[in-house]
Amino acid sequence: MSSNIFDVENIRLDFPILDKTVNGKKLIYFDNAATSQTPKQVIDVISDYYLNYNSNIHRGVHFLSQQATELYEGAREKLKNHFNAKLNSEIIFTSGTTHAINIVSSGYSEILSEKDELIVSELEHHSNIVPWQILCEKTGSKLKVIPMNDLGELELDKFDELLNENTKLVFVNHVSNALGTINPISEIITKAHKYGAKVLIDGAQASAHFKIDLQNLDVDYYVTSAHKLCGPTGVGMLYGKKELLENLPPYQGGGEMIDQVTFEKTTYADLPHKFEAGTPNIAGCIAFGAAIDYINSIGLDKINNYENHLLQYATAKLNSIENVKIYGESENKTSVISFNVKGIHPYDIGSILDKMGIAVRTGQHCAQPIMDFFKITGTLRISFAFYNTEEEIDFLIDTLKKAIKILS
Amino acid sequence: MKIIDIQNQIIEEFEVMNDWMEKYEYMIGLGKSLPTMDNNFKSDSNLIKGCQSRVWLHAELKNENIFFHADSDAIITKGIISILIRIYSGQSPKEILDSSFDFINKIGLKDHLSQTRANGLSSMIKQIKMYALAFQTKLN
Ligand SMILES: Cc1ncc(COP(=O)(O)O)c(C=O)c1O
Numbered sequence: 001m002s003s004n005i006f007d008v009e010n011i012r013l014d015f016p017i018l019d020k021t022v023n024g025k026k027l028i029y030f031d032n033a034a035t036s037q038t039p040k041q042v043i044d045v046i047s048d049y050y051l052n053y054n055s056n057i058h059r060g061v062h063f064l065s066q067q068a069t070e071l072y073e074g075a076r077e078k079l080k081n082h083f084n085a086k087l088n089s090e091i092i093f094t095s096g097t098t099h100a101i102n103i104v105s106s107g108y109s110e111i112l113s114e115k116d117e118l119i120v121s122e123l124e125h126h127s128n129i130v131p132w133q134i135l136c137e138k139t140g141s142k143l144k145v146i147p148m149n150d151l152g153e154l155e156l157d158k159f160d161e162l163l164n165e166n167t168k169l170v171f172v173n174h175v176s177n178a179l180g181t182i183n184p185i186s187e188i189i190t191k192a193h194k195y196g197a198k199v200l201i202d203g204a205q206a207s208a209h210f211k212i213d214l215q216n217l218d219v220d221y222y223v224t225s226a227h228k229l230c231g232p233t234g235v236g237m238l239y240g241k242k243e244l245l246e247n248l249p250p251y252q253g254g255g256e257m258i259d260q261v262t263f264e265k266t267t268y269a270d271l272p273h274k275f276e277a278g279t280p281n282i283a284g285c286i287a288f289g290a291a292i293d294y295i296n297s298i299g300l301d302k303i304n305n306y307e308n309h310l311l312q313y314a315t316a317k318l319n320s321i322e323n324v325k326i327y328g329e330s331e332n333k334t335s336v337i338s339f340n341v342k343g344i345h346p347y348d349i350g351s352i353l354d355k356m357g358i359a360v361r362t363g364q365h366c367a368q369p370i371m372d373f374f375k376i377t378g379t380l381r382i383s384f385a386f387y388n389t390e391e392e393i394d395f396l397i398d399t400l401k402k403a404i405k406i407l408s
Numbered sequence: 409m410k411i412i413d414i415q416n417q418i419i420e421e422f423e424v425m426n427d428w429m430e431k432y433e434y435m436i437g438l439g440k441s442l443p444t445m446d447n448n449f450k451s452d453s454n455l456i457k458g459c460q461s462r463v464w465l466h467a468e469l470k471n472e473n474i475f476f477h478a479d480s481d482a483i484i485t486k487g488i489i490s491i492l493i494r495i496y497s498g499q500s501p502k503e504i505l506d507s508s509f510d511f512i513n514k515i516g517l518k519d520h521l522s523q524t525r526a527n528g529l530s531s532m533i534k535q536i537k538m539y540a541l542a543f544q545t546k547l548n
Contacts, residue, residue: 090517345461345483351432355429404437
């Protein structure tokens with residue numbers, strides 16, 4: 001598909017920040033894998049909440065509290081529908097992907113024992129490694145790693161060798177934040193289930209780019225962050241199958257999550273409230289729902305097509321520059337390109353791009369095992385969203401060539 | 409030359425540069441001409457924490473003066489290192505401890521560095537002072 005079918009100029013009008021100048025240059029935002037920009041439709045929902053509905057939820061007899069509760073629960077319903085969960089109560093609002101993973105990992109510290117085994121992949125964000133290492137330290141369970149190949153793809157035949165009757169949990173990201181690889185999670189889930197293992201998928205890098213159908217995937221836990229899909233920061237989702245979440249011990253104690261409290265014993269509230277102790281980020285959760293509406297108003301299929309077009313366009317241009325090496329060359333990728341220029345430190349290039357108004361990410365991308373695999377200390381990462389354009393990519397390429405000239 | 413005189417010299421050099429591009433090109437040039445460090449000195453114990461690129465700083469005392477050797481895998485960082493070495497290498501611990509690090513603000517370098525690089529610069533300066541303090545204690 002070519003870019004002229006997709007009305008990007010019109011879409012850009014929804015994102016006021018894209019008009020900003022930085023360092024005296026027009027902002028070109030290519031750090032979408034870290035955080036996507038927020039359309040005014042979502043910003044409006046946040047300010048509307050504070051202007052008209054601000055109050056605490058689930059607690060008040062009064063009008064505002066009831067309205068706020070309705071909006072909050074309405075957002076949950078939107079997530080449930082969008083991701084096709086079976087029940088609203090399977091959707092837990094969290095502060096983000098990291099929080100969601102920690103709810104599950106800390107719950108399992110009371111479930112697992114020494115003989116149990118967990119499987120992670122080599123392709124993970126630290127958020128999907130460290131909580132499990134903490135869990136293993138507590139329980140004595142063993143952590144095994146699915147290796148990847150030179151293209152940055154997981155080696156599924158090696159996964160088969162790691163699975164056995166002791167495997168209790170498998171956790172893999174849907175899409176790698178460092179390389180953009182889309183992992184074959186459907187196969188991973190099917191294989192793990194054969195051994196009775198449960199699967200958690202980190203969807204932080206996936207949910208903004210294509211449709212996710214939780215029931216169809218038959219995934220046990222799925223987590224993501226709102227700020228990666230045009231929503232606010234500090235809000236995320238934990239999806240878990242009802243029977244699993246019911247058996248998972250609560251993460252935090254406090255108000256909102258209890259049924260009865262006496263000093264002898266407290267019984268917990270039903271799902272989803274058991275995992276939502278304290279006053280949540282109400283405006284943020286409502287805005288998460290609005291972000292989903294926004295994305296759907298454009299259509300994830302169209303978004304995916306267009307972003308793919310940008311990916312192909314930029315990949316071809318980058319590959320035509322001498323000494324550029326792209327890391328992550330799977331056929332199945334989202335619009336993320338990690339690369340280096342031979343002999344030049346990514347941070348030097350990133351600094352010059354920044355001066356020219358281009359926002360990219362440099363470093364390890366919270367994925368040190370991937371950097372170790374390629375024996376590098378970091379990369380430059382550019383990541384596109386549906387509001388980016390070919391012209392922006394052209395400018396990046398020109399600037400990159402100049403930077404290389406200065407730095408070589 | 410005294411620390412303050414070298415600092416003033418550098419401030420003057422930067423004053424004639426008009427924009428960030430010139431400053432960057434100047435620092436890149438300095439970075440390229442900084443001699444690479446002996447690999448033996450590129451040890452973990454010489455690595456400075458808080459830099460996005462790797463920075464190694466080694467110091468030795470000769471005739472009561474400190475000589476610094478430093479390197480980085482990023483060229484702009486090497487340029488910054490080169491400026492610091494020009495000022496502080498060959499000076500006595502006492503002079504280094506007594507000197508002001510204000511010149512950094514005067515050359516407007518901080519405005520042109522990203523937050524992480526500015527933090528890295530602060531870490532380097534801290535390490536230079538630490539060496540000076542350690543050697544001064546040793547001399548006394
Ligand atoms: C794959 C992946 N997992 C987890 C995270 C952590 O998300 P958050 O910081 O929103 O908790 C990120 C975000 O950088 C990510 O890309």
